[in-house]
Amino acid sequence: MAAxxxxxxxxxxxCHRTGPVGEQVADIIELILADHRRIRRLLDAxxxxxxxxxxxxxxxxxxxxxxxxxxxxxxxxxxxxxICYLPLFRDGPCAEAQxxxxxxxxxxxxxALQETALLPTGSPAWWxxxxxxxxxxxxxxxxxxxxILRSFARRASPELRHELAQRWVSFAVARTRDTARPARxxxxxxAQRPAVPGSGPREHxxxxxx
Numbered sequence: 001m002a003a004x005x006x007x008x009x010x011x012x013x014x015c016h017r018t019g020p021v022g023e024q025v026a027d028i029i030e031l032i033l034a035d036h037r038r039i040r041r042l043l044d045a046x047x048x049x050x051x052x053x054x055x056x057x058x059x060x061x062x063x064x065x066x067x068x069x070x071x072x073x074x075x076x077x078x079x080x081x082x083i084c085y086l087p088l089f090r091d092g093p094c095a096e097a098q099x100x101x102x103x104x105x106x107x108x109x110x111x112a113l114q115e116t117a118l119l120p121t122g123s124p125a126w127w128x129x130x131x132x133x134x135x136x137x138x139x140x141x142x143x144x145x146x147x148i149l150r151s152f153a154r155r156a157s158p159e160l161r162h163e164l165a166q167r168w169v170s171f172a173v174a175r176t177r178d179t180a181r182p183a184r185x186x187x188x189x190x191a192q193r194p195a196v197p198g199s200g201p202r203e204h205x206x207x208x209x210x
Contacts, residue, residue: 026165028084029153035076036141042069043134063121066130070113073137075175077106083167087160088148098148105140112136 042065049062081103089099112133119126 026162026169027158028161028164028168029149031165031168032076032080032084032149033145035072036145039069039072039076039137039141042072043137046130047134066116066121069133070116073109073113073133075172077109078175079168079171081106083164083171087156087164088152091155102140102144102148105136105143109133109136109140 046062046065046069049065085099085102089095089102112129116126116129116133119129
């Protein structure tokens, strides 16, 4: 039998906490990492599918898998910018530069997704464009995990991490509800959906707090 968890216990990695009765408390870092794992699984499936002469080896049309990739990646980037980036990049001498780099990464990913939407899904040209999305997305997730998420885990209070997690879940539920339709939206609609308000070159949000 596993040992009982003490109230307020936090794991060694800093990503899981438990409440007074042993229930796991939502943590923004773990929510982000869970999304990263889901995205990587889909990207790995697509990379394997496109590995045979660029024609795909899923045994079926890759559109449904790709649509899920686009939906998840866009929701994830929007949630990060709306919920996380202000507290993540609030402090430090390089905070504004790091914030701008992260926003630029998101813009590049959205542009690459839009390019795939302009090509016949499953064609050699489409697979080449999809490969760019895979590379950009993986590079961005790796940079977050080895950079800002580690530093945020060290300096953010458990209360802040829980508060951001609650806001993240609420945002995701609301966004999913907003985009739900009787018929599935097309990949073009997904890729051309307006970015989260304020995306693109802009002033660092912390400047408004000074």
